[in-house]
Amino acid sequence: MDLLLASDESRVLIIYTGGTIGMLVGEHGYVPEPYFLTETLHSQARFHDPLQDSLFSHSGSVEGFRQWSSSGRTSPSNADSTPSPVATRLPPAVDPAHIPPRSAMTAHFPQVTAQPRSIKISDDVYESRMPALITPPSVVHGGIGKRIRYAVLEWNPLMDSSNIEIDDWIRIATEIEMNYTLFDAFVILHGTDTMAYTSSALSFLLEDLGKTVIVTGAQIPLSQLRNDAVDNLLSALIIAGHYIIPECCLFFNHTLFRGNRVSKSSSMDFNAFTSPNFPPLVNVGIDIVVNWNDVIRQKNLRRFTAHKTALRLFPGITVATVQAFLAPPVRGVVLETFGAGNAPHRKDLMSALCEACERGVVIVAITQCAKGSVSDAYATGRKLLSVGVVPGGDMTPECALTKLSYLLSKTELSTEQVRSLLGAPLRGELTRSPRAAPAYATDVNLETISDTLSHVVRLTARTRHATPAIVVSDVQGESSDAGAPWAWTAAEAATAQSALLSWLVHLSAATNDVGALSHCLSAEADELGEDHHTIAGGILNWINPASGRSPLHVAAMNGSAQCVHALLEAGSLVHLRDSLGHTALYYAARQGHDEIVSTLVSTGANLSGADLEGFAPLAVKMALLREDSAALKIWEKAGIPTPDSSNPRKAGS
Numbered sequence: 001m002d003l004l005l006a007s008d009e010s011r012v013l014i015i016y017t018g019g020t021i022g023m024l025v026g027e028h029g030y031v032p033e034p035y036f037l038t039e040t041l042h043s044q045a046r047f048h049d050p051l052q053d054s055l056f057s058h059s060g061s062v063e064g065f066r067q068w069s070s071s072g073r074t075s076p077s078n079a080d081s082t083p084s085p086v087a088t089r090l091p092p093a094v095d096p097a098h099i100p101p102r103s104a105m106t107a108h109f110p111q112v113t114a115q116p117r118s119i120k121i122s123d124d125v126y127e128s129r130m131p132a133l134i135t136p137p138s139v140v141h142g143g144i145g146k147r148i149r150y151a152v153l154e155w156n157p158l159m160d161s162s163n164i165e166i167d168d169w170i171r172i173a174t175e176i177e178m179n180y181t182l183f184d185a186f187v188i189l190h191g192t193d194t195m196a197y198t199s200s201a202l203s204f205l206l207e208d209l210g211k212t213v214i215v216t217g218a219q220i221p222l223s224q225l226r227n228d229a230v231d232n233l234l235s236a237l238i239i240a241g242h243y244i245i246p247e248c249c250l251f252f253n254h255t256l257f258r259g260n261r262v263s264k265s266s267s268m269d270f271n272a273f274t275s276p277n278f279p280p281l282v283n284v285g286i287d288i289v290v291n292w293n294d295v296i297r298q299k300n301l302r303r304f305t306a307h308k309t310a311l312r313l314f315p316g317i318t319v320a321t322v323q324a325f326l327a328p329p330v331r332g333v334v335l336e337t338f339g340a341g342n343a344p345h346r347k348d349l350m351s352a353l354c355e356a357c358e359r360g361v362v363i364v365a366i367t368q369c370a371k372g373s374v375s376d377a378y379a380t381g382r383k384l385l386s387v388g389v390v391p392g393g394d395m396t397p398e399c400a401l402t403k404l405s406y407l408l409s410k411t412e413l414s415t416e417q418v419r420s421l422l423g424a425p426l427r428g429e430l431t432r433s434p435r436a437a438p439a440y441a442t443d444v445n446l447e448t449i450s451d452t453l454s455h456v457v458r459l460t461a462r463t464r465h466a467t468p469a470i471v472v473s474d475v476q477g478e479s480s481d482a483g484a485p486w487a488w489t490a491a492e493a494a495t496a497q498s499a500l501l502s503w504l505v506h507l508s509a510a511t512n513d514v515g516a517l518s519h520c521l522s523a524e525a526d527e528l529g530e531d532h533h534t535i536a537g538g539i540l541n542w543i544n545p546a547s548g549r550s551p552l553h554v555a556a557m558n559g560s561a562q563c564v565h566a567l568l569e570a571g572s573l574v575h576l577r578d579s580l581g582h583t584a585l586y587y588a589a590r591q592g593h594d595e596i597v598s599t600l601v602s603t604g605a606n607l608s609g610a611d612l613e614g615f616a617p618l619a620v621k622m623a624l625l626r627e628d629s630a631a632l633k634i635w636e637k638a639g640i641p642t643p644d645s646s647n648p649r650k651a652g653s
Contacts, residue, residue, distance in 0.1 A: 010241035018158035019191030148241035161191025177306035185240035199259030256282035297571030357388025512560035548579030581610030
């Protein structure tokens with residue numbers, strides 16, 4: 001049976017740190033067992049079906065099932081895929097048992113399915129070749145079936161989440177950084193007890209993130225017949241493989257949360273985590289519904305990096321020991337206050353807090369309540385702010401602790417800068433102050449739609465000598481230029497505005513019209529209607545069904561350097577692939593746009609998917625035959641090394 005091309009695949013790295021999800025029943029309860037999880041996934045058709053010959057891959061229709069049933073095959077399939085290795089030059093391997101704990105590893109797909117073997121390449125860094133597992137095709141929203149090729153990078157030894165330390169957070173961040181260009185997304189398997197701390201910490205340690213990172217686990221392990229492990233892991237894999245949500249998230253019980261917004265609320269229920277002050281990013285039911293309006297839109301002007309330093313802090317503070325906690329060498333504490341930010345109005349307590357703040361200790365106040373925010377509505381709350389305590393808004397305790405640790409570890413920041421950043425949303429961990437609701441009066445919508453129509457007509461008719469004026473009349477039809485009254489509701493006007501913006505942003509990108517692009521961005525920022533929020537990633541990342549490309553693809557192909565920069569700054573996804581599996585970097589390199597290639601590479605873009613399925617290598621070969629040194633330099637800058645650019649004829653022979 002023909003396999004789907006790699007352009008119809010997503011590559012996901014699973015970092016398995018430990019936790020209940022992969023445990024077995026031992027003499028004293030659940031215990032971790034090395035490689036059990038990987039072997040279990042390999043044997044289950046829903047997680048691994050390389051030849052698409054299992055019952056699961058033939059149950060989409062009656063005809064498919066009957067054909068499979070009459071063939072005499074059994075499920076699951078024991079056949080394995082033989083993917084091309086990501087790296088072909090590997091020294092002799094050593095046993096992974098020799099890898100010390102908390103050592104970071106890079107992951108590569110091998111051509112065998114034996115247990116992984118690893119080699120040391122530098123201090124605390126090992127390279128491992130792991131089995132490639134591949135899921136059956138999965139369809140979301142009626143789209144084309146996509147398969148997810150993934151590998152499981154298992155820690156040795158596996159850890160109970162209660163033993164997770166700051167060094168382990170840094171290890172996870174480092175492993176994501178070292179494997180960032182090899183995979184499209186990352187899933188972290190983790191115990192539930194400290195999962196909220198880990199997801200909060202990673203949201204800050206993973207700076208300028210442009211790919212999906214999901215932390216998940218289970219209340220009942222995969223080894224048990226009745227469990228939540230299958231649903232949590234499979235759903236996390238499907239979301240990571242189908243959507244680019246550039247955040248560190250936490251998935252549990254059919255829900256994807258922002259990672260720094262959650263707390264564990266139950267040890268007895270499958271619904272173990274809550275996000276009281278922020279809505280879920282994804283709801284998984286009959287359909288997978290992504291709330292794109294709440295997904296962070298990164299300003300993609302810098303390459304992804306992992307911040308690999310964190311400060312050790314105490315997780316709490318009590319009134320009885322306040323002076324001891326504030327004494328040197330403590331640099332920061334999280335103060336859990338009553339209600340909306342209140343504390344006992346005692347002179348000695350306020351004096352101790354004031355003295356510590358003046359000495360440079362950073363104190364952030366959060367509420368003990370599960371839902372709500374710190375405010376200055378009460379006199380006792382204002383008193384805390386007056387002595388120098390920083391209001392933590394609606395941050396969770398896990399988030400406040402990890403954010404404070406992250407900021408204090410940045411030695412380049414002054415105490416005042418740390419205090420200022422604590423009160424500002426860096427990764428969506430704080431709810432912004434509510435803005436005034438946008439006006440939806442019909443006359444305002446008509447005015448903005450007239451402006452948008454003028455831009456559309458100007459760009460589609462820019463080769464003509466004259467551009468016709470577009471004027472939309474109001475409900476009474478007072479404008480004679482419109483031809484006929486255009487009567488609608490405010491909601492209908494907003495819907496039309498949103499549809500026009502989606503078209504206009506592509507025209508702007510194609511023609512390098514920054515003015516029209518700015519109009520699109522400002523109109524979307526004004527929230528003119530809700531329909532454009534249903535577009536994946538907003539209008540900036542909308543894949544036009546006519547071309548199959550996003551605005552960034554269009555700008556890169558057409559050499560629109562100014563629009564490329566503006567799109568990246570506004571939040572276009574640099575790793576997004578078009579309907580053919582190509583990235584914007586591929587089109588920029590193919591068209592010879594050196595400046596755009598430099599811009600994209602500087603923001604972390606890399607060739608992947610269909611780019612590497614012969615297209616880019618073929619372009620390099622043709623450039624060698626033409627002795628086109630300029631094209632060769634561009635492809636090399638994009639990440640395709642030339643065999644011998646100094647002797648094109650020899651290299652192309």
